[in-house]
Structures are given as C-alpha cells and as structure tokens.
Amino acid sequence: MPGIAWSRGGLTATHNATYHIWKNMKSRCEKRHRPDYGRYGARGIKVCERWQSFENFLADMGDRPEGLQLDRIDSSKGYEPDNCRWVTPKVNARNRRVSRWVEFRGEQRRVADLAEEFDIEVTALHKRLDAGWPTEEALTRPGAARYFARPSGERHKRAQRKAS
Numbered sequence: 001m002p003g004i005a006w007s008r009g010g011l012t013a014t015h016n017a018t019y020h021i022w023k024n025m026k027s028r029c030e031k032r033h034r035p036d037y038g039r040y041g042a043r044g045i046k047v048c049e050r051w052q053s054f055e056n057f058l059a060d061m062g063d064r065p066e067g068l069q070l071d072r073i074d075s076s077k078g079y080e081p082d083n084c085r086w087v088t089p090k091v092n093a094r095n096r097r098v099s100r101w102v103e104f105r106g107e108q109r110r111v112a113d114l115a116e117e118f119d120i121e122v123t124a125l126h127k128r129l130d131a132g133w134p135t136e137e138a139l140t141r142p143g144a145a146r147y148f149a150r151p152s153g154e155r156h157k158r159a160q161r162k163a164s
Contacts (some may be wrong), residue, residue, distance in 0.1 A: 001114075006107075015058070015063060015112065017063075017064050018057075018063050019071075020059060020065045021064055021070050022051070022054050022057045022111070025047060025051075025070060025079055025101070026047050026052075028040040028041065028046055029041045029046055029047050029078070029079070030047070030135075045072075045077075045079070046077050046078040046079070047078065047079045048079060048080035048081070049159075050052060050080070050081070051079060051080065055109065057084065060079075060081045061084065061086070062086075064086060065086050066087040066101075067089075068081060068088060068090070069086070069087060069088070069089055069092045070084060070086065071084065071085055071086070071087040071092045071095055072084055072086075072095075073085060073095070075095060094110055094112050100112075100126070100129075102114070102135045104135045104139070105136075111125055111126060111129065113140055114135075117157065118139045118140070120139065125138055125139070145155060
C-alpha cells in the first residue's frame with residue numbers, strides 16, 4: 001500500500017492496530033458468518049465506499065489514539081467520515097441503541113450521563129423514571145439514601161448496622 005508506513009514486518013505497530021480495527025469494521029458489516037453480523041450488516045450498517053480502502057480510512061481517521069475505540073456517532077447509520085470518531089470505552093459503551101434517553105431542560109440526554117452528573121445510582125434513576133417520576137424530580141429530589149451514590153468505600157448505615 002503506497003503512502004503507508006511500513007516496518008520490516010509490515011505495518012508499523014500503530015498502523016497495525018488501526019488496520020485491525022478497519023478490518024473488523026468491514027468484517028462485521030459484510031461477513032454473514034460473524035456472530036456480530038446481526039447487529040451490523042443485517043441491520044443495514046455498511047462501510048462507505050471510500051473506506052473500502054484502508055489508506056482512505058487512515059487518511060480520514062488517523063491512527064487510533066492509545067486507549068480509544070472507533071465509535072459511530074449515530075448508531076443507526078453506517079461507517080463514514082462524518083459519523084465516526086475515536087472515543088474512550090466509556091463513551092462507546094454509552095453510545096448504543098439500547099441507551100435510554102430522556103428530555104431534560106429542553107434537550108435529549110442519556111440517563112447514564114445524567115446519573116453521573118447528579119451523582120445518583122443509574123439503577124435508582126431508572127426505577128424512578130419507570131415509576132413515572134418527572135426527570136427533574138427523579139434527579140434532584142432527595143430520597144432514601146439507597147437511591148443515591150455514596151463516596152467510594154462508604155456503606156449505607158443499614159448495611160453498616162447489619163455488618164456489626
């Protein structure tokens with residue numbers, strides 16, 4: 001491949017990691033035998049024509065930064081330059097079809113992001129929303145201590161009493 005940095009063994013280590021990401025991206029969209037094909041190719045998720053070439057993918061995305069993953073901004077759309085980015089595993093895990101979204105102060109927000117921002121356990125927030133609480137109240141109303149995240153290592157008073 002012209003324009004690609006080669007070492008004695010082929011691609012450089014950085015390019016090699018990016019190359020494997022590119023190969024896996026194409027494979028999960030095109031190979032019916034892959035276990036994850038149903039979540040990608042079978043749903044109509046495709047790799048754009050430009051990215052059929054690794055050189056073009058590399059030119060558009062650059063080498064994968066250490067510790068980051070390839071993410072589709074809109075998980076209902078395919079792999080293309082305007083819909084892809086490098087993100088942390090945490091961001092990638094939250095950007096899924098199954099992520100729950102709510103309207104909060106005029107904008108759509110992920111429940112997991114709001115739980116982190118308001119320091120409330122995500123499961124407690126889900127329970128409040130499932131029970132029909134308005135989003136603002138679910139996030140801001142004080143309640144039983146078990147509903148709120150506690151500093152690391154600190155246990156709820158009932159749990160401390162039981163342990164004694």
